[in-house]
Amino acid sequence: MRIDPWALIVAVAVVTAAIKAAGPVALGGRALPPPAAGVLALLAPALLAALVVTGVASRDGEWHLGTEAAGVAAGGLVAWRGGTIxxxxxxxxxxxxxxxxxx
Structure with a gap:
C-alpha cells in the first residue's frame, strides 16, 4: 500500500490543528491550575531533548555514538558555559x- 505524501501532510496538519484546539475547547476559557501549567511548560523542552538524543545516539534501532554526538556535546558545552546559540x-x-x- 502506497500513501500519497500530500495526503499524509494534510492529515498531519488536520490532526495537529485538532489537538491544538482541544485544549481551549476543554478548558472553556478557564486558566490551568499552576501545577498543570508548570508541567505543560516543561513538555516542549523534554520532547526536544528526547528527539535530539534519539536522532544523535541511535542508528538502525541500535545505540550508536558517533561524530554527531561529539558535535552536540561540544555545542552543549559552549551553550552551558554562556556562549550564544x-x-x-x-x-x-x-x-x-x-x-x-x-x-
Missing part, C-alpha cells in the same frame, strides 16, 4: 565536520 551551533557543526574528516 549561534556560536554553539557553529562549534557543534565544526566539531562534527572535523571528526568526520578525520574518520
Amino acid at each position: 549561534l556560536v554553539a551551533v557553529v562549534v557543534a557543526a565544526g566539531t562534527t565536520a572535523g571528526l568526520r574528516a578525520l574518520t
Whole structure:
C-alpha cells in the first residue's frame, strides 16, 4: 500500500490543528491550575531533548555514538558555559565536520 505524501501532510496538519484546539475547547476559557501549567511548560523542552538524543545516539534501532554526538556535546558545552546559540551551533557543526574528516 502506497500513501500519497500530500495526503499524509494534510492529515498531519488536520490532526495537529485538532489537538491544538482541544485544549481551549476543554478548558472553556478557564486558566490551568499552576501545577498543570508548570508541567505543560516543561513538555516542549523534554520532547526536544528526547528527539535530539534519539536522532544523535541511535542508528538502525541500535545505540550508536558517533561524530554527531561529539558535535552536540561540544555545542552543549559552549551553550552551558554562556556562549550564544549561534556560536554553539557553529562549534557543534565544526566539531562534527572535523571528526568526520578525520574518520
